[in-house]
Amino acid sequence: MVTADMITGLDGACIPAVETPMSRRYLWMAQKWFPTALSYFEDWGERPRCGHFFGGVHWYGIETAVPLHALAAVSTSPEYDENTTGLSIDSLREVVIKAIRYLCFTHDTGPEECLRPDTGLGMPRSWGTKWGERGRGFFPESQCGGTVANMTSAALMLQPYVDDETRLMLAEICLDYLERFGDMAPKSGVYADTQMEENAWTAHGLAACYLFLSGHERAEAWEACARRWMFSACSAPQDRFNEGALESGSTAAALTGKTFTTLPDYMAENHGMVHPGYTASGVQSVASLGLLYRMYGRIEPPEAYWNRQRVYDAIKLLTDSTGSAMPTQGMDRLYLGEQHVLHASAYLFLKDPDAGYFEEVSLALREKKQEGSGGRLIDPEIAATCHEVEDPMEIKESEMIEGIVKPYLLHRIMDGEAPAHTSDAEISAKFNGVRLFPHSGFVHHRHAKGQNSLSWRNYVMALPFTRDGVHTVGPSRWSLLANVTVKDRPKSHDLRAHWINRRDDGFAALMEINRAQYTIRQRVLCCSLPDGRMVCNERLHALRDCTVERLDQGFIRVVNENFPLVGGACDGKRVLYHPNGAETFPGFPGSDPAGDVVFNLRDPGWLNVDDQLGIVYKGTGGTRYLNRHYFPPFSFRAVADDLFLSLEETEKEYGAGEQVGALAMLICPEQPHEETPAQFLTAADSSDDTVCLLVDGYICAGNFGSHRKVCAFETEIDNPVPVFGSTTRVSAKRVEYAMPIEGGEAVYAKEAMRVRSDGDILIEAVPGGDAYINNEAGRRVEVTILKDGKVRDLRMEAAQVARI
Numbered sequence: 052m053v054t055a056d057m058i059t060g061l062d063g064a065c066i067p068a069v070e071t072p073m074s075r076r077y078l079w080m081a082q083k084w085f086p087t088a089l090s091y092f093e094d095w096g097e098r099p100r101c102g103h104f105f106g107g108v109h110w111y112g113i114e115t116a117v118p119l120h121a122l123a124a125v126s127t128s129p130e131y132d133e134n135t136t137g138l139s140i141d142s143l144r145e146v147v148i149k150a151i152r153y154l155c156f157t158h159d160t161g162p163e164e165c166l167r168p169d170t171g172l173g174m175p176r177s178w179g180t181k182w183g184e185r186g187r188g189f190f191p192e193s194q195c196g197g198t199v200a201n202m203t204s205a206a207l208m209l210q211p212y213v214d215d216e217t218r219l220m221l222a223e224i225c226l227d228y229l230e231r232f233g234d235m236a237p238k239s240g241v242y243a244d245t246q247m248e249e250n251a252w253t254a255h256g257l258a259a260c261y262l263f264l265s266g267h268e269r270a271e272a273w274e275a276c277a278r279r280w281m282f283s284a285c286s287a288p289q290d291r292f293n294e295g296a297l298e299s300g301s302t303a304a305a306l307t308g309k310t311f312t313t314l315p316d317y318m319a320e321n322h323g324m325v326h327p328g329y330t331a332s333g334v335q336s337v338a339s340l341g342l343l344y345r346m347y348g349r350i351e352p353p354e355a356y357w358n359r360q361r362v363y364d365a366i367k368l369l370t371d372s373t374g375s376a377m378p379t380q381g382m383d384r385l386y387l388g389e390q391h392v393l394h395a396s397a398y399l400f401l402k403d404p405d406a407g408y409f410e411e412v413s414l415a416l417r418e419k420k421q422e423g424s425g426g427r428l429i430d431p432e433i434a435a436t437c438h439e440v441e442d443p444m445e446i447k448e449s450e451m452i453e454g455i456v457k458p459y460l461l462h463r464i465m466d467g468e469a470p471a472h473t474s475d476a477e478i479s480a481k482f483n484g485v486r487l488f489p490h491s492g493f494v495h496h497r498h499a500k501g502q503n504s505l506s507w508r509n510y511v512m513a514l515p516f517t518r519d520g521v522h523t524v525g526p527s528r529w530s531l532l533a534n535v536t537v538k539d540r541p542k543s544h545d546l547r548a549h550w551i552n553r554r555d556d557g558f559a560a561l562m563e564i565n566r567a568q569y570t571i572r573q574r575v576l577c578c579s580l581p582d583g584r585m586v587c588n589e590r591l592h593a594l595r596d597c598t599v600e601r602l603d604q605g606f607i608r609v610v611n612e613n614f615p616l617v618g619g620a621c622d623g624k625r626v627l628y629h630p631n632g633a634e635t636f637p638g639f640p641g642s643d644p645a646g647d648v649v650f651n652l653r654d655p656g657w658l659n660v661d662d663q664l665g666i667v668y669k670g671t672g673g674t675r676y677l678n679r680h681y682f683p684p685f686s687f688r689a690v691a692d693d694l695f696l697s698l699e700e701t702e703k704e705y706g707a708g709e710q711v712g713a714l715a716m717l718i719c720p721e722q723p724h725e726e727t728p729a730q731f732l733t734a735a736d737s738s739d740d741t742v743c744l745l746v747d748g749y750i751c752a753g754n755f756g757s758h759r760k761v762c763a764f765e766t767e768i769d770n771p772v773p774v775f776g777s778t779t780r781v782s783a784k785r786v787e788y789a790m791p792i793e794g795g796e797a798v799y800a801k802e803a804m805r806v807r808s809d810g811d812i813l814i815e816a817v818p819g820g821d822a823y824i825n826n827e828a829g830r831r832v833e834v835t836i837l838k839d840g841k842v843r844d845l846r847m848e849a850a851q852v853a854r855i
Contacts (some may be wrong), residue, residue: 196256374413407472605696
């Protein structure tokens with residue numbers, strides 16, 4: 052039972068009555084969105100002065116709570132523009148109060164007969180129910196904390212206008228949440244499904260409740276409990292051994308105990324993958340808590356900051372010029388999410404100048420996308436047609452506005468507290484290079500034309516991003532590497548060996564994986580070269596007799612969105628260039644399952660995707676471009692097409708030891724299509740345990756054996772022959788390279804020179820040093836050396852050795 056004296060005595064939220072240059076940008080976006088929100092608002096006649104948004108039956112009441120909070124936030128602006136919103140300030144406040152009251156009556160604490168509508172936009176299992184999720188367990192019950200926070204914050208912002216009945220109903224909801232979780236210890240979870248987000252939203256919900264009930268006798272005790280939840284949102288295994296004290300006096304080790312939510316490299320995984328979106332929830336939690344506390348005239352506790360900078364440091368290593376972090380193990384949610392709230396959180400609370408840069412670029416994109424969609428946050432055609440993994444896209448509008456309103460309020464409250472942000476040139480200089488995330492299980496290379504990554508844990512995949520990132524390539528969990536289906540052999544992957552040769556400006560990786568219950572052996576060589584090109588060779592062999600039902604290799608999801616004001620790669624179509632011409636594929640969603648367009652090619656040798664990706668390759672299967680328009684329910688991530696470089700759909704039987712499939716590929720980011728046909732790629736002859744690919748300027752090789760050996764690679768190359776830091780033997784049109792490689796090692800080497808000869812020669816080149824040419828032809832030979840832009844001619848007698 053609550054009483055009025057338990058409720059905060061503040062007469063309003065502590066928000067300065069000023070706008071800043073950044074807050075105005077967010078304000079303008081929010082106000083342009085309000086007509087969309089209001090078009091989904093309906094009165095609810097079961098109780099006086101009640102109404103809901105977007106049907107009123109979405110998860111945890113967020114369909115109504117988030118919009119009402121947005122309207123309340125904008126109502127505090129000294130620059131509110133009713134001509135843009137289409138609503139007077141008094142009418143806007145009335146809508147907010149109606150929405151708060153609707154959620155109060157339909158919460159578990161409300162009258163038993165007050166149920167939500169029996170139909171709506173949300174999941175059917177929410178129809179005709181209460182929210183609050185009582186009896187459903189920790190996950191759904193605790194997740195209601197965000198809804199409670201939105202309601203109490205809105206009531207505080209509208210304080211003079213909220214009636215006593217509504218405030219008391221809100222207080223009952225707060226007490227209910229505190230009684231459920233106010234004495235509970237935070238949860239631990241690292242692998243498969245982190246507890247980072249759960250601990251963060253529970254801390255947020257608890258804080259919202261005890262701040263609203265600041266006059267309750269247990270408020271201090273509840274806050275002490277919540278501070279542990281705040282800390283544990285980003286606790287790492289190594290924190291257990293950290294005896295350093297926080298401002299509160301507790302040590303990190305004591306607060307951690309055995310509760311961990313991040314991997315030791317500060318990434319978090321959820322839904323079975325290292326997930327930048329859920330990792331971001333840890334950083335964003337400090338802003339959610341900070342916003343609450345500061346609206347009540349207080350400062351957020353030190354526990355809210357624990358490891359947030361370390362987590363953000365990990366995320367920003369993967370973040371590109373669109374503000375999005377590369378999902379190196381795939382993405383099971385929308386590819387094109389809201390990023391500005393993450394970076395605003397880090398910029399304002401962590402005082403991170405890099406975050407200021409990333410907030411600016413992601414906000415600029417969001418402004419253009421919204422303008423192009425007529426004020427909506429989702430393209431109307433997509434909203435009307437597509438269904439995301441859980442919900443219809445139409446209802447996602449109600450969630451996305453939070454990413455605009457939170458930074459809006461923060462920039463008003465914290466104006467002047469953040470440093471000048473980093474420049475574009477400084478970002479490139481700071482973050483270009485290679486980073487290894489050993490606990491997450493991936494390596495990442497940021498280069499001048501984009502990013503490349505390779506993952507060997509959870510989802511085994513490789514991603515080649517241009518600087519446009521997810522605006523060009525969709526982060527499918529099956530990207531580039533083999534996806535094989537074997538009859539009567541369930542899918543599995545067991546990493547038998549891997550080697551990552553990390554350089555300052557590139558990487559070479561070797562992997563051996565047993566798949567499909569040890570039926571298929573997959574061997575992969577993957578190199579990311581200093582200029583951003585990705586070189587990959589993949590071979591699959593049967594370990595036992597089996598029947599392969601399907602095999603695809605070299606899968607690339609090609610994003611095909613239309614953002615009229617963004618320009619660049621998002622113009623609503625993709626052009627696929629190939630040896631016989633070009634095909635144009637429009638990007639749009641449709642409702643007809645038969646509406647997809649299939650374009651097949653057989654061994655084209657090269658492709659170019661819209662002057663964004665040049666691809667040279669050789670595979671054992673056929674090539675297919677699937678121009679997708681129909682996205683089945685629960686599958687939508689983005690308007691995107693599917694490109695299979697090598698696809699085998701016919702069931703085939705293989706004996707033990709037989710090759711099942713092979714693909715060698717070179718991917719050139721941001722390459723004009725005119726340049727792609729001239730790209731050089733060849734797979735040299737090698738033993739079963741070695742592999743070698745040659746491309747313009749580089750040799751890439753690996754030794755799958757268990758011991759160091761001199762690996763021999765032979766191929767046909769027309770003069771002049773590239774020479775690397777190894778032994779090179781040239782005879783007629785054949786060339787043989789001999790390279791010492793450790794067992795399990797992958798390497799790449801840059802071309803040292805090119806040599807043309809009219810006879811057999813042997814070249815011994817020392818990496819970074821001299822080279823010696825031995826005439827093995829038994830006669831005089833003419834040799835031309837091309838090195839560092841200079842040409843040198845030699846006439847060598849039989850058996851002569853020349854130093855160059």
